[in-house]
Amino acid sequence: MYDFPEVQNSTEKLLTALVDALESCNETAHVQTPDSSVHAELMKMWRSKDMVLSQSCGLPYMEELHQFVNVIGTPTWTDVSDERGRYQTVIVVRESLGVSSIAEVGGLRPVVSNLQSLSGWCSLGVALSEVTTEPSFVQPFTQSGGHAKSLQMLQDDEADIASIDAATFRLLSRHRPTLVKNVRVIGYGPLVPATPFIVSKTCGVSTDKVRQAIEEAFQSPSLQEALNHIGISGFVRLANSDYDMLSDLVKTAEVVLPRK
Template sequence: MSQRSVSLPMYDFPEVHESTRLIVSAIVAALQGLGEDAVLDEPNSSMHAELMRYWRNDNTLLSQSCGLPFIEDLHRYVDVLGTPTWAGISDERGWYRTVIVVREALPAMSAAELEGMQPVISNPQSLSGWCSLGCVLAEVTTTPSFVKPYIAAERHTGSLQLLQDGKADFASIDPGTFQLLQRHRPSLTQGLRIIGRGPLVPATPIHLSKLRKASLGEMKTAMSEIFARENLRHAFAEIGMSGFAPMENDDYTMIGTLVQRAESVLPRR
């Protein structure tokens, strides 16, 4: 097998790209030290379907995805190492809640006041963008007709842009992404009001291919050491990450129950 890709695409915005490269380079070096033929990579596309093909590919050694596609598909190809912790967002286990945002021009102050409004999701296989939003709606209604059929924007940045353009009314956004964009692209987050939080869920998993030489234990130890390095502190801080929480595949199985709840009021199509 040729050199195998290593990437962290979930929060690799241009504004923090150099910091992401520094972190990924350290992970590549650790994998090489464990006998893997690893190379720094950047996926060619941020579109969900393209990323799914990338994550499934045997040439992808280590990457980061979303918890929902992991339990529905990617668990056949990869094993979870853990997840970054987020300063001021996640708990010590690496679990967090999405932010539910609405345009400030609208009167809604809670999910119960979203009736008749237009939701936007990132994509229907997003734990933060679709599933968490559906779970919040399920707390206040039992019928899909409570809100308009969702618009799919592909990415969280797309959802926020539709809110800014007045083409959608509310959304659920990954909290790490929202914090990062508040700092680096305030034009996407201003004029929005946080009216709630999604269910507590394990954050975006970093995973290792099932086709590997390195053991999960060795790589979890290496990841914890990398995330604690003094010379990478600025890089992690620029993105908003504060540490690494080792996890198991089974930590994500609870998402299945959330999917059923979300489907009841915000059905995928």
């Protein structure tokens, strides 16, 4: 979910550690990169009988993937996650608009990363619901295809407001500062469990055993430098039920930012 080129070497070290953790459970594993970040292609990979371990967005898990996978936990992010593995998205606007709160965004042009994004779509809808129940409060939204693309649309004056995954915003602020230049944070989305690590229900090893192995991998001293470079501070165990709360959030978001 966060394989930015700027932290590629560290990401590869993390992936190697995860493969080693799976193999310590007697589960044959190798790294497979999705051909595309398009939702349909990601769903195809996540539902594949060959998938053992991956990371998904919380919303696709809740709406579709829960039939096929189990949650084992989520990485925690420095200065982003709380001790339970929860975080809040960052609501941003173009600074030149002079807007300083959600209550002032009436008439603005929203951009969402995609309609299956907890951070990009749902969290923005929930944030807007704090001040309105009318879809016409803001202009019809556009889809960018990714958080970095949403920020670029703000830079190019093609959109006015977006909700950005907090870990992504942290990475982009550090490695691509031009994307967050002249952007103002005016609020935050709801506190939600971060992007989950998921294990296929067809995996030959118990979910608990995989969870333990992955947790130990994140605690390995040899991996700490790589994790620090990415911005990851640890790993928190989570269960399927931790994502049940998303159902009500989706209903709330649909009122203000309907997907249909």
